Amino acid sequence: MPGYWVVMVNKVTGSASTEYVVDSDEAWQRSIxxxxxxxxxxxxxAPCTRTSQES
Structure with a gap:
């Protein structure tokens, strides 16, 4: 199922993490x-259009 990655980067440490969210509005709200x-x-x-069944 297509969805969105919320990509978060700590500007001090450089560490990054992601969260997968199905709804676009929810993803943008989460980033805010x-x-x-x-x-x-x-x-x-970032949009995610690839499914886990695709290789």
Whole structure:
């Protein structure tokens, strides 16, 4: 199922993490919420069109 990756990078440490979200609006809201919670974190959204069944 296509969805969106919320990509988060800590600007101080360089550590990164991702979260998979199905809904576009929810993904963007999550990225906004993450940045509000911790200003040291940059968050963005990237579309994910590949399914786990594709290789």
């Amino acid at each position: 919420d993450v940045e509000k919670q911790d200003p040291r974190v940059f968050a963005t959204v």
